[in-house]
Amino acid sequence: MRVVIVGAGEVGFSTARMLSEEGHDVVVIEQKEALVERVSGQLDALVIPGNGASPRVLEEAGVGKSDLLIAATDSDEANIIACMAARSRGVPRTVARIHNPDYYDPEEPFARDVLGIDFVIHTEQMATEEIREALLVPGAVNVETFAGESVEVAEVILAASSPAVGKAVREVRLPERSLIVGVVRKGEALVPRGDTVLEERDHVFLLGERRRVHEVVEAVATDTKPVREVMIYGGGRIGLRLALALEEVGISVKVIEKDPERARYVASRLRKGLVFHEEDISRDFLLQERVDHVDAFVAVTADDRANLLAAMYARQLGSRLTVAGISRGEFAPLAEALGVDITVSPRLLAAGAILRFVREGEVVAVTLLESGAQMIELRVPEGAKVSRGSLAEVKFPKGAIVGAIRRGEEILIPTGSDRLRPGDGVVVFTVESAVDEVERLFAP
Amino acid sequence: MHPKVVANALCALLAATGLAMLVPAAYSAAVRDGYLFYFLLPALAGGAAGMLGFFATRQTRPYVSIRDVFLIVSLGWIGVGAAGSLPYALSGFMHPVDAFFEAMAGFTTTGASTVAVPEETAPSILFWRSLTQWFGGIGIVVLFVAVAPLVGFGATQLYTAEHTSPVPERLTPRIRDTAKVLAYIYLGLTAGGVVALSLAGMSLFDAVNHALTTVATGGFSTRSDSIAAFDSWAVELAIVAGMVLSGTNFALYFQVAQGRFGRAILNHEYRAYLGIMLAGTLIVTAALFAFDYRDSISQSFREALFQSASLLTGTAFTTADWNAWDPLSQGLLMLFMGIGGCAGSTSGGIKVVRAVFLVRNAAQDMLRMVHPQAVTPMKLGDRTVPERFRVAFLGFFFVYIATLVTGTLLMTLEGIELSAAFGSVYGSLNITGTALGPVGDAEFYAALSAPAKLLLTFFMLLGRLELFTVLVILTPVFWRN
Numbered sequence: 052m053r054v055v056i057v058g059a060g061e062v063g064f065s066t067a068r069m070l071s072e073e074g075h076d077v078v079v080i081e082q083k084e085a086l087v088e089r090v091s092g093q094l095d096a097l098v099i100p101g102n103g104a105s106p107r108v109l110e111e112a113g114v115g116k117s118d119l120l121i122a123a124t125d126s127d128e129a130n131i132i133a134c135m136a137a138r139s140r141g142v143p144r145t146v147a148r149i150h151n152p153d154y155y156d157p158e159e160p161f162a163r164d165v166l167g168i169d170f171v172i173h174t175e176q177m178a179t180e181e182i183r184e185a186l187l188v189p190g191a192v193n194v195e196t197f198a199g200e201s202v203e204v205a206e207v208i209l210a211a212s213s214p215a216v217g218k219a220v221r222e223v224r225l226p227e228r229s230l231i232v233g234v235v236r237k238g239e240a241l242v243p244r245g246d247t248v249l250e251e252r253d254h255v256f257l258l259g260e261r262r263r264v265h266e267v268v269e270a271v272a273t274d275t276k277p278v279r280e281v282m283i284y285g286g287g288r289i290g291l292r293l294a295l296a297l298e299e300v301g302i303s304v305k306v307i308e309k310d311p312e313r314a315r316y317v318a319s320r321l322r323k324g325l326v327f328h329e330e331d332i333s334r335d336f337l338l339q340e341r342v343d344h345v346d347a348f349v350a351v352t353a354d355d356r357a358n359l360l361a362a363m364y365a366r367q368l369g370s371r372l373t374v375a376g377i378s379r380g381e382f383a384p385l386a387e388a389l390g391v392d393i394t395v396s397p398r399l400l401a402a403g404a405i406l407r408f409v410r411e412g413e414v415v416a417v418t419l420l421e422s423g424a425q426m427i428e429l430r431v432p433e434g435a436k437v438s439r440g441s442l443a444e445v446k447f448p449k450g451a452i453v454g455a456i457r458r459g460e461e462i463l464i465p466t467g468s469d470r471l472r473p474g475d476g477v478v479v480f481t482v483e484s485a486v487d488e489v490e491r492l493f494a495p
Numbered sequence: 496m497h498p499k500v501v502a503n504a505l506c507a508l509l510a511a512t513g514l515a516m517l518v519p520a521a522y523s524a525a526v527r528d529g530y531l532f533y534f535l536l537p538a539l540a541g542g543a544a545g546m547l548g549f550f551a552t553r554q555t556r557p558y559v560s561i562r563d564v565f566l567i568v569s570l571g572w573i574g575v576g577a578a579g580s581l582p583y584a585l586s587g588f589m590h591p592v593d594a595f596f597e598a599m600a601g602f603t604t605t606g607a608s609t610v611a612v613p614e615e616t617a618p619s620i621l622f623w624r625s626l627t628q629w630f631g632g633i634g635i636v637v638l639f640v641a642v643a644p645l646v647g648f649g650a651t652q653l654y655t656a657e658h659t660s661p662v663p664e665r666l667t668p669r670i671r672d673t674a675k676v677l678a679y680i681y682l683g684l685t686a687g688g689v690v691a692l693s694l695a696g697m698s699l700f701d702a703v704n705h706a707l708t709t710v711a712t713g714g715f716s717t718r719s720d721s722i723a724a725f726d727s728w729a730v731e732l733a734i735v736a737g738m739v740l741s742g743t744n745f746a747l748y749f750q751v752a753q754g755r756f757g758r759a760i761l762n763h764e765y766r767a768y769l770g771i772m773l774a775g776t777l778i779v780t781a782a783l784f785a786f787d788y789r790d791s792i793s794q795s796f797r798e799a800l801f802q803s804a805s806l807l808t809g810t811a812f813t814t815a816d817w818n819a820w821d822p823l824s825q826g827l828l829m830l831f832m833g834i835g836g837c838a839g840s841t842s843g844g845i846k847v848v849r850a851v852f853l854v855r856n857a858a859q860d861m862l863r864m865v866h867p868q869a870v871t872p873m874k875l876g877d878r879t880v881p882e883r884f885r886v887a888f889l890g891f892f893f894v895y896i897a898t899l900v901t902g903t904l905l906m907t908l909e910g911i912e913l914s915a916a917f918g919s920v921y922g923s924l925n926i927t928g929t930a931l932g933p934v935g936d937a938e939f940y941a942a943l944s945a946p947a948k949l950l951l952t953f954f955m956l957l958g959r960l961e962l963f964t965v966l967v968i969l970t971p972v973f974w975r976n
Contacts, residue, residue, distance in 0.1 A: 307868075314870040319879035327868040336868065 057103030138167030190272030450485030510545025601627025606714030632711030742836025809843030843926025
């Protein structure tokens, strides 16, 4: 497949890398010189310097013979123009990143019909939902939904006092019809076997039925008090959306924003939440506003460093749960070391959404994890290798595990003797190195 | 300042007043009460002089500045009051000062009166009295709903601020069309009032007079005992409904007319207004039953409902002598007079929206004591009120209190006892024309000295035009180029 990507920022770059590594022909259009150099130096892709909203530049990138255009610049307008131009040149599928909700309403066919955009990536919305889900399942730092909302995978960080620490996976007592599908230890993903011993600060991925996911989390997590009060640092697009979403479910919010105009706007939008105007977050301020009493501290300013620092500060002053938004890949490994419980990356969310869109058909859902591991929901096609024998017989790779099978309305938690059938929906946890192997097994 | 523009508008108002006097003249001719000449003379003279002046000062495409508006409005009310007092004075029915007082109490819809026994007064005079209030009411509605939001004064600014566009629910793009629709609404309410009161058992004359003064929330009555004279639940309910409807922002009727009933009912000020009325009625009912030993809850409720609605809207009709009530009820009713009805209505007081604003502002001040960094925009419904309004409203409240204090002190100079001095100024400033103590009686006003009467008419004007509109004219800055 030939793909044109407009904009080589965080989202454009990760998407380009991902698609190029999957073997697609990637053309990147970028205006900023520094970014052009970075892409040509690091990726096996054709880079064209210039404005991606310009028809001439798009022509130069060979947009007419491409199968997909992804517009991921910072400017909504440029993305929209690029998609419209591509559509008029006959590009069959277009994806655009849109920030401003004025341009995009999931209920309205406007984006598709008038702007010629098949798929809109709304990273702020995705990040908001991500954080909200995690806060609503206390104890878990991340919750993903699969198999038509009937299966959830919850990510739990094991505290020293967790009953699971020091035990082998097979000894951990979990409710029925649930299992540990993956472990990320110090940034490395691994697929647990029965004798894998769990350690403190392991990120454990628990799969279970949606309505019982709370019980599953409670079996290994120690702190499962519901979140009632949240302090949000940064009243930007994510901060405001999150505050509104949390207010809706009855969680009280405090928002800290450094721009006075924006602070006033946020305050006028919230029903009850308090908004503070504070240029730089300080120890005095955090103590004054009782950061030690809030259940969660969420740092989602536009500045990764500020987010990490504030989350660290809040943790040190006694906040129960800390969340940081991190857009640049290089900071992600730091978060773990600094004791930030949850990191939310618009970059990964966007890349995951694009991947899902590109693989549409066989792949139903993809969640990318910082460690490079993926949680994928696939549909077993007719004649796939994986359905030729039981899971043990088809040599399912060691770096991957089938977490759940959705057969019709039924959800099965498989063992090695189960055999996949065409039409099954399958939730797979896989480390980075096993992704290709898994895809080969599931190829038709 | 454009003297020609101001003169032109004032002449138009004079001509209109003259025309208006033809109505009682016709009525006088019909009932032959002997006052025809005293209406006809000022009607013709005023009408002719006004029209002459109007055509003499007419300009094509005049430029109207905000100062012109303030001057036209203030001088206009005084001028109309002076012209409207002529029938009273010419006929020898009243001393000229009393006549001016009566006319201003009419056109400002205050309802204070020196007429002790209306039953002994000629019907055409009574009719004119009621009409002055009615014209004052429509004047104030047009001024504050159609003109003020454009020019930027008065509490309706806030109503404006509650909606998105800068010129929001005027709903028609031209002031003239807006005024026309407002007049239809006003006429509709009046006609409804006449029908309801007739059905409730009033004579046509009483029904028309009371409908006119109810929709204006004015309170002139044809009986010395006010509404108590009719002793009828049905009459009282009809008048309560009329007062509540007239204390509502007339812009909301626009919305209803446009089919946006839900939006209108969600209006923040409107709900606060109904809430205050309901809570007040219930408390007064309980107090009457507990402290004043009414025979039944229903009797307490009947008296409490009428008096609460009457004083909150500044109408000051009465069905009971609340001077004899318990202090709690009296205090509440006095408070209601100060709060008043909605902005953009014919009612008086500082207006519910300002009261809500003051309470919220105080709460926010206290919140900021605990959370110094907290950002606290003032919200009304979904809209945020610009910060400059906050300052303007606190300023308004200060001027209101200062005016009240100054007025009270000036009245004591005329040898009036302190509580009555306060009551009379409070009643004038809040456009009720009544207050606790002797101030509700016509005898009290009749006995005042001429300077005291003129002082009170000035406070009626101040209250009616929401202070700044008049006071700004008294500042040197206004006259500087």
